[in-house]
Amino acid sequence: xxxxxxxxxxHKFYDKGSHAxxxxxxxxxxxxxxxxxxxxxxxxxxLLRCLNKLIDSxxxxxxxxxxxxxxxxxxxxxxxxxxxxxxxxxxxxxKNLTVLTNVLSGKLGFVSLVHSVTFSYHQADIEAAMExxxxxxxxxxxxxxxxxxxxGQQQRVAIARALMQNxxxxxxxxxxxxxxxxxxxxxxKYLGExxxxxxxxxxxxxxxxxxxxxxxxxxxxxxxxxxxxxxxxCEIDEKKFKxxxxxxxxxxxxx
Amino acid sequence: xxxxxxNSILKVFVTDLLFWTYFFGCVYYLIHHWSGLILNTxxxxxxxxxFTIIFSALGISIGRTVHLPTEKTKLKWYKTFWAWSFxxxxxxxxxxxxxxxxxxxxxxxxxFGNARGIMTGLFNPNIDIIGICLSALAETIYLALLATLxxxxxxxxxxxxxxxxxxPKTLLGNTVYLVIRTIATLFRSIxxxxxxxxxxxxxxxxxxxxxxxxxxxxIAALTKLYxxxxxxxxxxxxxxxxxxxxxxxxxxxxxxxxxxxxPYLAFTIYRWDIxxxxxxxxxxxGGGGIGLLLLQQQQLLRWQNVGLIxxxxxxxxxxxxxxxAKVREKLLEK
Ligand SMILES: Nc1ncnc2c1ncn2[C@@H]1O[C@H](COP(=O)(O)OP(=O)(O)O)[C@@H](O)[C@H]1O
Ligand SMILES: [Mg+2]
Numbered sequence: 173x174x175x176x177x178x179x180x181x182x183h184k185f186y187d188k189g190s191h192a193x194x195x196x197x198x199x200x201x202x203x204x205x206x207x208x209x210x211x212x213x214x215x216x217x218x219l220l221r222c223l224n225k226l227i228d229s230x231x232x233x234x235x236x237x238x239x240x241x242x243x244x245x246x247x248x249x250x251x252x253x254x255x256x257x258x259x260x261x262x263x264x265x266x267k268n269l270t271v272l273t274n275v276l277s278g279k280l281g282f283v284s285l286v287h288s289v290t291f292s293y294h295q296a297d298i299e300a301a302m303e304x305x306x307x308x309x310x311x312x313x314x315x316x317x318x319x320x321x322x323x324g325q326q327q328r329v330a331i332a333r334a335l336m337q338n339x340x341x342x343x344x345x346x347x348x349x350x351x352x353x354x355x356x357x358x359x360x361k362y363l364g365e366x367x368x369x370x371x372x373x374x375x376x377x378x379x380x381x382x383x384x385x386x387x388x389x390x391x392x393x394x395x396x397x398x399x400x401x402x403x404x405x406c407e408i409d410e411k412k413f414k415x416x417x418x419x420x421x422x423x424x425x426x427x
Numbered sequence: 428x429x430x431x432x433x434n435s436i437l438k439v440f441v442t443d444l445l446f447w448t449y450f451f452g453c454v455y456y457l458i459h460h461w462s463g464l465i466l467n468t469x470x471x472x473x474x475x476x477x478f479t480i481i482f483s484a485l486g487i488s489i490g491r492t493v494h495l496p497t498e499k500t501k502l503k504w505y506k507t508f509w510a511w512s513f514x515x516x517x518x519x520x521x522x523x524x525x526x527x528x529x530x531x532x533x534x535x536x537x538x539f540g541n542a543r544g545i546m547t548g549l550f551n552p553n554i555d556i557i558g559i560c561l562s563a564l565a566e567t568i569y570l571a572l573l574a575t576l577x578x579x580x581x582x583x584x585x586x587x588x589x590x591x592x593x594x595p596k597t598l599l600g601n602t603v604y605l606v607i608r609t610i611a612t613l614f615r616s617i618x619x620x621x622x623x624x625x626x627x628x629x630x631x632x633x634x635x636x637x638x639x640x641x642x643x644x645x646i647a648a649l650t651k652l653y654x655x656x657x658x659x660x661x662x663x664x665x666x667x668x669x670x671x672x673x674x675x676x677x678x679x680x681x682x683x684x685x686x687x688x689x690p691y692l693a694f695t696i697y698r699w700d701i702x703x704x705x706x707x708x709x710x711x712x713g714g715g716g717i718g719l720l721l722l723q724q725q726q727l728l729r730w731q732n733v734g735l736i737x738x739x740x741x742x743x744x745x746x747x748x749x750x751x752a753k754v755r756e757k758l759l760e761k
Contacts, residue, residue: 260667264663265667266664268685285674337672
């Protein structure tokens, strides 16, 4: 299996001196659905943001689709980012614009500045946007303002936006943490489908072991910026769970 | 450890010195005012300094109460030095202020007759000059509108460079941010009326001078309001659009502008509203429009004309106020 993501000895220091990532080594193969587990503050968001250089890494090496992320800048960086869709806990949509405009913004990395300034999208892009909205079951909402949608619907819009990039990788930072359990499973189902049908490699941070077991092909657990577990979801037992989340933690099941 | 100690001793000393110098300054002013006695002002400083030293030596110090943590005392308030010095300073300040301003209730209550002319004018406005009045008003409204419109592009562009979160944390970024912020604050603190004096010399008395004055002031004020709005935007969309591979300019256009457009419009309309009001004042010092007309008629003592002008200004300000409040409400509702 070909590695899509290769991370070698990655360190991240924040300005205030906190050492958020302490030498991460991780390879993710094509088509994997990799779940990131770990307590709040363990470094999940930091790791995901280093992968598309939303934040600068301090040292180490990251290769995505054979491109060096850490050294990249300007056009090269934009080209790399184009291949990586990203989904956030807070959806990060522009709330007072329509669903369709939000989905179309996923194409910004491909269009020229002039095109984007005049808001004149190619007809093909608009069709693609409608197609992607259909995939997440929201084609009826295309012309509604995002702020009028529910949380689960907004996250599906965010997925459609990521799909506009035809990404090889999707990074999802706690995509279901602000959703109720039923909606959470529904959103994960769409991510799972993209992974299976489109062969998109997914790295997704989560807190629910049940969802990890259901959708993940692999689990990586972080603790204080260090990888403390790596393996199949089914290998996580009571003892491993307590190692990752601390002695007092009880597994919360969601189905 | 040492450094903080010296620091707090210094703070206590300076506070005491300021307190006593102000105290004797007030006393000096009152003595001078009542007896006409002219003494060397150095006395005030010397007295302030001596009392600082003497009272600190006695262990009585305002600075210590203000700056150092004090143990709870069981003294009633009227037994503390703190309370009495506060009362003394308040009393002295009132006395000095009263004399300096020349407060005179007697005049207020007995000289109402002097204002009879303007009062009669107000209740018998001269409708005949409504034509001139309307054209001067139009001048004022257009002047304010142009000042606002011309200020928008400048303030819009500047605000991006004056927003902390958008400027890169490099030397260049910080310098640009600081320079623009400082100039904006400086220009804003110079009243429009002062700008009007400058421009009425520059381009001559008339509405154009008034427009320039309001424009400069509006650019400074809008830059500040706009950039504060930018500093309050939600970073989430910025992150998300950056992650799609968009360029910096595209991020600004797609993730930032949609978030700020309605507050920007609301602020701008509010600014127009303020500008119409200020345009009247600015007219007084050479900015043209209704203000100039008011000044002329007042100097000619045509109180009935003044009456009409005042009513019309009030009406315009009231209408602008109402509509701008309505529009802003609509724009800001999420
Ligand atoms: N912008 C920042 N500045 C300084 N420290 C940060 C910043 N963001 C995160 N950290 C620190 O880095 C560590 C990892 O945080 P994060 O990656 O957000 O963890 P997680 O997403 O797993 O909750 C935490 O200790 C956090 O305090
Ligand atoms: Mg996080």
